[in-house]
Amino acid sequence: MKTSKLAAIISTLLLGGLTATSAQAVPVASAQSIVAFENFKIFKADGTTQLDAATDFDVLTVNSSQRTTAFVGLASDTDTASSSTGETLAINSSVGVIQPASLNADITGNTAASPTDFKVVSLPITGGNFSATGSNEIGAPILNFEGLAATSASLHNASYASLDSTTGTAGTNSTSKLTAEFTFVPTTDGELVFSFDAGTYLAAYLTAGADQRSNAGFSITFTLVETNGPGDGLFQVNPFINPWVNALGNYVFNNGVTDDAPGDGIVRTRNTNAAVNPDGTLVTTNQIIRTQALTAGVSYNLFAEITTSADVELRTVPEPQSLALLGIGLLGFAASSSRKMRRQSIAA
Structure with missing residues (x-):
């Protein structure tokens, strides 16, 4: 009798498990990270007179570079520009096939002729297994650099990744770097003021209860160092204007979001997320950072970097067939135990 009850309980649990598993939607892991960095200008200490490449420097060299990487499993794609x-x-x-179609147009439309302001998409992303990333830069933060008419610079970086059926990993990242070396002419002692508009957005999603993970992150950093002369040459920033400055005086603004197993079925975001315009682009807010007083005739190196990343993983989950095999084994064990108990009773 006890064995029969055990078999009945196993059967009930098995059928319930099969029903729940069969009804479960395909797991989804999605993540996105977007940075809009716009209207970057460098002013003299008054905050209104923009630096001029033609008159304010004895030496000025600038190099911009970009790198994007995307992968799904062993398939990958990398691009660079400088x-x-x-x-x-x-x-x-x-x-992979980028979903939704609007995102596909956004990423592939990112060309030198028409740089894209990347857009926020709704999570979870279903209907495809893909990773996609883009990066662009236009303009110059210094007047008359290489004769350019542009008076500000704008950069946009974005990373997206999603899996909804393929077991494995997918990920992407973007990096934009600026390296500049400059020496002031004798009349340019004083602080520099960096002004830019920034908007950031992070989101990660995992199907409720799923055994997987999703991550997204971004960073914006500035570092200024002397290459000769006295002083430490590091940024000195009013903390009431800008809170994202570390102990060394570097400007560091970064954040990340993770949704790890078991998934909660809720889109996770961060409090640094900017508001989103009706067309999906980010609302930007102005940021001001100041240097300490710099010295004419001294050489300085400026390093700036913007990064985005998104990566997701899907792991194998039990299928109805696997549960059926397990149940058959348990029922067989129960039947074997019942026969053994009857033989022992007869022998006694």
Whole structure:
């Protein structure tokens, strides 16, 4: 009797498990990271007179570079671009069929002729297994650099990744770098003021209860160092104007979001997320950072970097067939135990 009850309980649990598993939607892992960095200008200490390449420097060299990488499993795509003359840069990388179609148009439309302001998409992303990323840069933050008429610079970086049926991993990242070396002419002692508009967005999603993970992150950093002369040459920033400055005086603005197993079925975001315009682009807000007083005739190196990343993973989950095999084994064990108990009773 006890064995029969055990078999009945196993059967009930098995059928319930099969029903729940069969009804479960295909797991989804999606993530996105977007940075809009716009209207970057460098002013003199008054905050209104923009630096002029033609009159304010004895030496000025600038190099911009970009790198994008995307992968799904072993398939990958990487692109790079660089410039020392300030021309427009725009690259993208993708693997798989990008979903939704509007995002596909956004990423693939990121060309040098028409750089894209990347857009926020709704999570979860279903209907495809892909990773996609883009990066672009246009303009110059210094007047008359290489004769360019542009008076500000704008950069946009974005990373997207999603899996909804393929077991494995998918990920993507973008990096935009600026390296500049400069020496002031004797009349340019004083602080520099960096002004730009920034908007960021992070989101990660995992199907409720799913055994998988999704991550997204971004960073914006500036570092200024002397290459000769006295002083430490590091940024000195009013913390009331800008809170994202570390102990070394570097400007560091970064954040990340993770949704790890078991998934909660809720889109996770961060409080640094900007508001989103009706067309999906980010609302940007102005940021101001100041340097300490710099010295004419001293050489300085400026390093700036913007990164985005998104990566997801789907792991194998039990299928109805696997549960059926397990149940058959348990029922067989129960039947065997019942026969053994009857033989022992007869022998006694």
